[in-house]
Amino acid sequence: MFSVDVPRGMDGQPLVPGDVWATFPPAAQAVSVALAHQVAALTARVRELETRLGQDSSNSSRPPSSDPPQTPRRPVAPTGRARGGQPGHVAHQRAVFPPERVDHFIDHRPTTCGHCAAQLRATPLGEGDVVRHQVTEFPPVRAMVTEHRLHRVVCPRCGQTTRATLPPDVPAGAFGPRLQATVAVLSGQYHLSQRQVADVCGTVLDAPLAASSVAGLCQATAAALAAPVAAVQATLPAAAVVNADETRWPQAGQTQWLWVVVTGLVTVFAIAASRGSRVIKDLLGEDYGGVLGSDRYAGYAWLDVAFRQVCWAHLKRDFQGLVDRGGAAQEVGTAALALVRDLFTAWHQYRDGALDRLGLQATMRPVQDAFAAVLDAGARCPDQKAAGLCRALDRLWPALWTFVDEAGVDPTNNAAERALRPAVLWRKGSFGTQSDGGARFVERLLTVTATCKQQGRSALDYITAVCTAAQFGQPPPSLVPVTA
Secondary structure (H helix, E strand, O other): OOOOOEOOOOOOEEEOOOHHHHHOOOHHHHHHHHHHHHHHHHHHHHHHHHHHOOOOOOOOOOOOHHHOOOOOOOOOOOOOOOOOOOOOOOOOOOOOOOOHOOOOOOOOHHHOOOOOOOOOOOOOOHHHOOOOOOOOOOOOOOOOOOOOOOOOOEEOOOOOEOOOOOOOOOOOOOOOOOHHHHHHHHHHOOOHHHHHHHHHHHHHOOOOOOOOHHHHHHHHHHHHHHHHHHHHHHHHOOEEEEEEEEEEEEEEEEEEEEEEEOOOOOOEEEEOOOOOOOHHHHHHHHOOOOOEEEEHHHHOOOOHHEEEEEEEHHHHHHHHHHHHHHOHHHHHHHHHHHHHHHHHHHHHHHOOOOOOOOHHHHHHHHHHHHHHHHHHHHOOOHHHHHHHHHHHHHHHHHHHHHHOOOOOOOOOHHHHHHHHHHHHHHHHOOOEEEEEEHHHHHHHHHHHHHHHHHOOOOOHHHHHHHHHHOOOOOOOOOOOOOOO
């Protein structure tokens, strides 16, 4: 006997009464069931597309720059105060340079009394009554050009001629190391195009350069930085805590991937053809024994969850996405977001010194218990996206709470994301690179500038020292910090 189930709606209720359904011919029943299944599938598809359409930086991993114009602005909690400085606040003024930094001192003394117009003698009341007004100005900037004249002299004995050679302290090329470093910094740190760098050198520094010369100097700088950057990269496997992230990097019409690894003292960038786990394994070593902070991307799943910290800032956006999805997912997202707020409140108290490590652990225990209950209930949610997220987080459970017990571990991956922002701006302006040589320049300049900033060093001074060493055949200065 041919029979089919009664077609049911999204709520599970029969679409037709049972007695009416029984009167339908078997063929009509089959068609009706097929149509009901198709409607259910299309309804689910529409809902998924509407969810994607509603994604922005607040409920997904999309960057704020991709938000459409109609995206609501993030609410700002009202304070009840007017804009601007508040009554009684301490004024913040420009700090004056110390006397040893001042190039010229000019004393101004009044000659007539400002009250009775009497003539005044040059008898100041004291140094404490002097008002210091400093004016900072650039002198006319003009590149220094040194011409080395190599004369040829005839030997009075044999009659042969000998031409002088350059002294060892004179660069063999047409540009000195500081100009070379300046070109690299303008391009790599300030993200100017080759033509813009050439224009700055010509108009600001009075050192005319062709765009081709800029490219050549950048490639020479990249070659000079190869050894120092490799030495910095070699420190990563020994780091106790690292944060990592990756983003697309276009190269000659193909998609490459720019990876970043941040430790407490160095930042390393690498451009690779793959987004696979092999890249991060090569950077950290397959037997890495520290803690890796990252998002939930599968490329980091090779490391045991006991040695990972999943980013809670990403999770917060995921839960907001469930809230915006509505339906059964909204309840899961709302409950999780409340616990995320409690988590960050406790973390900020610990970071600000209001809680010690034991206090943080005690404060987080009820949050962990409540979050476990949310995941357990969410795994049974009829909304498959919410249920899938809860099941995935349950498998990552130890990696959610590493920051509670391990010193130096942050609950977010903000360190790596902040490090990527200059690279993203460079990508937007340059549209990536066109060759492997350009990729090496990008990753090495990003590594050097970010690491110098971490260490409080001048990137220009360091790159100048590296270029000087390269031009004169000397070993480059190290970028690896010296720790006691």
